[in-house]
Amino acid sequence: MEYLLDRKGERRLAAYFHRIGEVLRTAPQRASFATYALGLMGDGERKSMEPMAARACPNPEGVNAAHERLTYFTRGAEWSDRDVRREAARYALAAMTAREPVTDWIIDDTGFPKQGTHSVGVQRQYSGTIGKIANCQVAASLTIATRTEHVPVDFALYLPESWTEDPSRRAEAHIPDEVTFKTKPELGVEMIERAIADGLPAGLVLADSAYGDNSEFRRRVRCEGLGYAVGLHRTTTVWRLDLLGRRIGDPVAVGDLADAIGRGGFRRVTWREGTKGKMSSRFATERVVLAQDDLVDPSQREAVWLLMEWPHGEKAATDFTATTLPANMSRRQLVRRVKQRWRTERVYEDAKESLGWITTRAAPSAAGTTMCPWCWFASRLSSPSAPGLFPPRPEKLPRGKRRIVTTVRTATRPERHFRDSFITVRLAVARVLATWLPRCPLCHRPRSMGPPGAHAREHRRTTPFLNQ
Numbered sequence: 001m002e003y004l005l006d007r008k009g010e011r012r013l014a015a016y017f018h019r020i021g022e023v024l025r026t027a028p029q030r031a032s033f034a035t036y037a038l039g040l041m042g043d044g045e046r047k048s049m050e051p052m053a054a055r056a057c058p059n060p061e062g063v064n065a066a067h068e069r070l071t072y073f074t075r076g077a078e079w080s081d082r083d084v085r086r087e088a089a090r091y092a093l094a095a096m097t098a099r100e101p102v103t104d105w106i107i108d109d110t111g112f113p114k115q116g117t118h119s120v121g122v123q124r125q126y127s128g129t130i131g132k133i134a135n136c137q138v139a140a141s142l143t144i145a146t147r148t149e150h151v152p153v154d155f156a157l158y159l160p161e162s163w164t165e166d167p168s169r170r171a172e173a174h175i176p177d178e179v180t181f182k183t184k185p186e187l188g189v190e191m192i193e194r195a196i197a198d199g200l201p202a203g204l205v206l207a208d209s210a211y212g213d214n215s216e217f218r219r220r221v222r223c224e225g226l227g228y229a230v231g232l233h234r235t236t237t238v239w240r241l242d243l244l245g246r247r248i249g250d251p252v253a254v255g256d257l258a259d260a261i262g263r264g265g266f267r268r269v270t271w272r273e274g275t276k277g278k279m280s281s282r283f284a285t286e287r288v289v290l291a292q293d294d295l296v297d298p299s300q301r302e303a304v305w306l307l308m309e310w311p312h313g314e315k316a317a318t319d320f321t322a323t324t325l326p327a328n329m330s331r332r333q334l335v336r337r338v339k340q341r342w343r344t345e346r347v348y349e350d351a352k353e354s355l356g357w358i359t360t361r362a363a364p365s366a367a368g369t370t371m372c373p374w375c376w377f378a379s380r381l382s383s384p385s386a387p388g389l390f391p392p393r394p395e396k397l398p399r400g401k402r403r404i405v406t407t408v409r410t411a412t413r414p415e416r417h418f419r420d421s422f423i424t425v426r427l428a429v430a431r432v433l434a435t436w437l438p439r440c441p442l443c444h445r446p447r448s449m450g451p452p453g454a455h456a457r458e459h460r461r462t463t464p465f466l467n468q
Helices: 007-024 027-041 049-056 060-075 081-097 167-173 184-197 215-223 254-261 331-353 366-381 422-434 454-462
Strands: 104-113 123-127 132-145 150-157 204-207 228-232 237-241 247-253 267-274 277-290 304-310 319-323
Touching: 007 027, 007 081, 007 422, 027 049, 027 060, 027 422, 049 060, 081 150, 104 123, 104 184, 104 331, 132 184, 132 331, 150 184, 150 331, 184 215, 204 331, 215 228, 237 254, 247 254, 254 277, 254 304, 254 319, 267 331, 277 331, 304 331, 319 331
Parallel strands: 104 204, 204 228
Antiparallel strands: 104 132, 123 132, 132 150, 228 319, 237 247, 237 277, 267 277, 277 304, 304 319
């Protein structure tokens, strides 16, 4: 079975890491970066810095020093996590946009279940990932997507007021003084502003009702020159518009509007092929003006689409979306654009299950907010169809047939190696990162010993899996 990438994949990884290495500048920073990344992607159960340093250090007496070096790198070293993410994102997006343009920017958040109380930002709070209120951390993310591919470009740890307003907790976790409490919509706006400042290709902002019901979030998105398609709660009020764009009557809750339309006013729409067949539901649309307390004359507010979904088997409409997409778009086109938000769930699933993404007890540091996007880029750039076609992988078509990329996902196969699998890519990434370490991670001998290349050849001769 093939465990190694082809030469093109190896060259892509080498070029990618060369660019990342130039941002990190010094050899000690590259070594610490490699140690931290290998610790996250490794098999160790604990992903905090002390066990990472212990696994990387051959001398038990030197573990404390190794831990201090890693801690300094994540908290105090002079390197820019934003520069690393920007360089990685530009590299990945250049390959994606060479095939098709960017369509969407997806803002979402995910939870990390925790047992104790010392992980930064942990408290009992709601997490959509868990589906209930639980003891967890929450992080917001920005994912950029084309029609068939997606890649995360930014993450931000949500710090509740129970952390930002507690001096003892701040001191214990080494939270910087400039870090203050920000709501999730505020974190989302900051990520959008960073992406725009970094010159990343723009797209339609997609978000759920946790962001969409925030009028300031919607306003800031529009001020940045972007459109949006955001979720609304059932109780959010709107004005209906007539054919001339004039407001009708008083504001009405979107849930009540859907009830007034009735089940018969909803039409079935299929938006994509899922793992269990075609995905479809019933939808209705209305042109509306959002009713909000922003001191703006309602006549001066823009008209938007209200997309309402009434799933099969439900007694009422369950999902509501407001979008600034053009007024001449069809219902099917609206549904297919709005439903692109599913991609962020794939980002979280792949990052947690395949790349070993996990939050640690460290403060919200440069390294902590950089590693997940960075590992994702590395995995995408090393695949033959880099970046982003696995998963999902397009099915092969007969010669002469037009290729239509379908979102067919291969079944999960733990530790199953094939040329562009995450497991294989993790091995390839580890081999490249190992060259940044002052000592070999297998035998812990200094790399300066022996002629160039002899060390690697010796390991390929004595370590079978490196040469399979």
